[in-house]
Amino acid sequence: MANIRDIAKHAGVSVSTVSRVLNDYPYVSNEKKLKVLSAMEALNYIPNHLAVNLSLGKSRVIAVVFPWITNPYYLRILEGAIKQASKYAYHIIVIETHYEEPEELKVLDMLKHRSIDGIIFITKELSIETICSYEQYGPIVLMEKNDYLPYVFIDQYKAMKKALDYLVQEGYKKIGYSVHRKNGFSANARAKAYATLPKNMQYKAFVYVSGLSLMEGKSLAQNILNQSTLPDAIIVTNDAHCAGIYAEFQNRGIKVPEDIALISYENGELSLINDITSIDLPLAEMGERSVDLILTDTAKSEELPSKLIIRRST
Amino acid sequence: MANIRDIAKHAGVSVSTVSRVLNDYPYVSNEKKLKVLSAMEALNYIPNHLAVNLSLGKSRVIAVVFPWITNPYYLRILEGAIKQASKYAYHIIVIETHYEEPEELKVLDMLKHRSIDGIIFITKELSIETICSYEQYGPIVLMEKNDYLPYVFIDQYKAMKKALDYLVQEGYKKIGYSVHRKNGFSANARAKAYATLPKNMQYKAFVYVSGLSLMEGKSLAQNILNQSTLPDAIIVTNDAHCAGIYAEFQNRGIKVPEDIALISYENGELSLINDITSIDLPLAEMGERSVDLILTDTAKSEELPSKLIIRRST
DNA sequence: TTGTAAGCGTTATCAT
DNA sequence: ATGATAACGCTTACAA
Numbered sequence: 001m002a003n004i005r006d007i008a009k010h011a012g013v014s015v016s017t018v019s020r021v022l023n024d025y026p027y028v029s030n031e032k033k034l035k036v037l038s039a040m041e042a043l044n045y046i047p048n049h050l051a052v053n054l055s056l057g058k059s060r061v062i063a064v065v066f067p068w069i070t071n072p073y074y075l076r077i078l079e080g081a082i083k084q085a086s087k088y089a090y091h092i093i094v095i096e097t098h099y100e101e102p103e104e105l106k107v108l109d110m111l112k113h114r115s116i117d118g119i120i121f122i123t124k125e126l127s128i129e130t131i132c133s134y135e136q137y138g139p140i141v142l143m144e145k146n147d148y149l150p151y152v153f154i155d156q157y158k159a160m161k162k163a164l165d166y167l168v169q170e171g172y173k174k175i176g177y178s179v180h181r182k183n184g185f186s187a188n189a190r191a192k193a194y195a196t197l198p199k200n201m202q203y204k205a206f207v208y209v210s211g212l213s214l215m216e217g218k219s220l221a222q223n224i225l226n227q228s229t230l231p232d233a234i235i236v237t238n239d240a241h242c243a244g245i246y247a248e249f250q251n252r253g254i255k256v257p258e259d260i261a262l263i264s265y266e267n268g269e270l271s272l273i274n275d276i277t278s279i280d281l282p283l284a285e286m287g288e289r290s291v292d293l294i295l296t297d298t299a300k301s302e303e304l305p306s307k308l309i310i311r312r313s314t
Numbered sequence: 315m316a317n318i319r320d321i322a323k324h325a326g327v328s329v330s331t332v333s334r335v336l337n338d339y340p341y342v343s344n345e346k347k348l349k350v351l352s353a354m355e356a357l358n359y360i361p362n363h364l365a366v367n368l369s370l371g372k373s374r375v376i377a378v379v380f381p382w383i384t385n386p387y388y389l390r391i392l393e394g395a396i397k398q399a400s401k402y403a404y405h406i407i408v409i410e411t412h413y414e415e416p417e418e419l420k421v422l423d424m425l426k427h428r429s430i431d432g433i434i435f436i437t438k439e440l441s442i443e444t445i446c447s448y449e450q451y452g453p454i455v456l457m458e459k460n461d462y463l464p465y466v467f468i469d470q471y472k473a474m475k476k477a478l479d480y481l482v483q484e485g486y487k488k489i490g491y492s493v494h495r496k497n498g499f500s501a502n503a504r505a506k507a508y509a510t511l512p513k514n515m516q517y518k519a520f521v522y523v524s525g526l527s528l529m530e531g532k533s534l535a536q537n538i539l540n541q542s543t544l545p546d547a548i549i550v551t552n553d554a555h556c557a558g559i560y561a562e563f564q565n566r567g568i569k570v571p572e573d574i575a576l577i578s579y580e581n582g583e584l585s586l587i588n589d590i591t592s593i594d595l596p597l598a599e600m601g602e603r604s605v606d607l608i609l610t611d612t613a614k615s616e617e618l619p620s621k622l623i624i625r626r627s628t
Numbered sequence: 629t630t631g632t633a634a635g636c637g638t639t640a641t642c643a644t
Numbered sequence: 645a646t647g648a649t650a651a652c653g654c655t656t657a658c659a660a
Binding site (some may be wrong): 023050 | 652653654655656
């Protein structure tokens with residue numbers, strides 16, 4: 001394996017000159033440049049990026065962290081991040097935490113050890129203090145608004161409020177909603193929005209803690225239909241979960257929206273095909289902006305807007 | 315930033331000893347070991363993996379390559395790969411090629427430049443000769459059976475044959491199927507299996523070239539229903555596409571399986587919820603085994619079995 | 629415009 | 645068990 005020194009020797013120049021040619025620096029005479037180029041050709045030179053990385057102190061890799069990659073919601077964020085990273089000649093490694101703190105700590109340690117140049121936490125379990133203590137080792141972006149770390153976020157309170165206001169205006173009286181984790185960041189925001197409803201329209205029994213997947217949606221629907229009083233509208237965590245509910249409703253002859261209306265978060269393909277009113281979330285853009293936050297100094301933390309797309313399910 | 319030399323000095327030992335402690339070698343006296351450890355503590359030492367990588371000539375990263383990450387079929391392979399890689403303390407970077415050869419060449423160049431230690435091509439556009447010419451730079455795994463590179467693969471011919479035999483046995487006469495790309499690896503395998511049907515049961519008009527997504531499934535269904543003669547059973551590329559077809563069939567009052575039967579490849583959640591007969595593919599396992607192929611000498615190329623799961627749609 | 633030489637922070641060989 | 649010292653292959657002051 002020829003290295004930069006071999007090239008220098010073969011071309012009769014110094015290593016710095018070779019390096020300059022390699023990196024397209026100005027101030028290299030055409031004559032020497034050609035010599036270097038042909039030496040590279042002759043010796044079949046292959047630049048070694050591991051060496052470049054060490055020398056520059058960069059890995060050109062960013063980690064994107066989430067509980068499960070199979071959640072299409074997270075996936076679209078990831079896709080945005082991959083796309084944007086490639087513009088900077090960076091690459092994305094994927095970390096699944098399964099909601100385990102030790103997994104998050106492992107990623108933070110990778111940052112500390114310079115295996116990665118930055119971290120995007122799509123969700124986090126660790127306290128913000130813990131995460132902050134690693135910021136000295138490299139940029140870390142969250143998807144929650146906070147006062148300590150850069151973030152890109154969608155205001156879940158506003159999104160929920162938008163859906164609620166619309167449902168109220170349409171005359172729905174018994175509105176329910178599902179959350180994935182009772183005390184997650186977005187669950188709290190949604191609860192806060194729900195609490196703005198008139199007191200007589202707030203039903204603890206219509207707050208469903210459930211999963212994110214299709215099949216879990218199906219079983220949630222079964223549970224719902226077993227309740228003595230039924231909601232007349234449900235706002236569901238994501239498209240897949242909502243599609244599961246919708247499918248079960250169809251099985252059981254529940255008409256949407258006549259019997260029960262549905263709204264999902266996500267506005268992906270599944271809401272499109274079932275004609276489900278959905279809260280559009282700019283997920284790919286979240287991924288893109290968070291990469292910008294990691295890789296540039298000019299990008300600023302920001303809030304991205306959600307939008308209610310009305311379809312036949314309400 | 316303290317480095318290994320600073321630690322050595324502070325502890326009054328040599329760098330080799332520090333390195334030995336770092337890597338849990340035997341042959342280090344407890345006395346010196348403690349000295350080193352406390353020096354690390356005192357100087358707040360952080361090992362630099364970029365340096366380790368250069369020294370070892372490894373990046374500890376593997377690339378997984380596919381056209382689009384949003385295909386759940388590929389995603390489950392990716393998930394298996396991530397999981398398995400983490401067992402070896404490796405990480406996975408995700409490459410979306412959008413079926414563009416230059417993107418595949420970029421990944422191959424990363425291998426050449428030692429940015430990654432290996433490549434898993436879930437699909438490929440480049441000729442096998444081209445890819446082979448990069449094998450000298452590191453292990454490359456394909457998901458097609460071939461004589462040149464290691465592979466993990468599912469025999470698409472056998473899978474298709476299984477579905478066809480079953481349909482024939484159930485009395486279906488006008489069997490159609492969809493493929494994603496007319497001359498893709500699996501399209502050819504499926505065509506070969508289809509050609510084993512009695513001549514009078516082969517219908518060119520029932521071979522549908524279509525997409526992979528839900529919405530594309532929906533429009534395929536519309537096209538199918540516009541045909542003058544309808545198939546009585548269709549084998550569909552994947553769950554999402556099949557779910558799109560199924561949804562449109564429901565809209566149009568087409569009964570499954572009475573009017574048209576459906577079989578999907580994938581056997582994921584979408585086939586489960588719609589009770590679709592599906593060809594189970596061990597996708598996560600494909601990811602796991604390909605990582606093994608990259609990272610161990612003992613793993614051998616292998617064929618993984620598919621299995622027909624019979625449900626209500628046939 | 630070019631070259632010298634000092635990093636970057638490890639691992640690994642080879643003595644002792 | 646321990647230490648010198650040479651890799652690993654590049655970038656980048658600084659000097660010329």
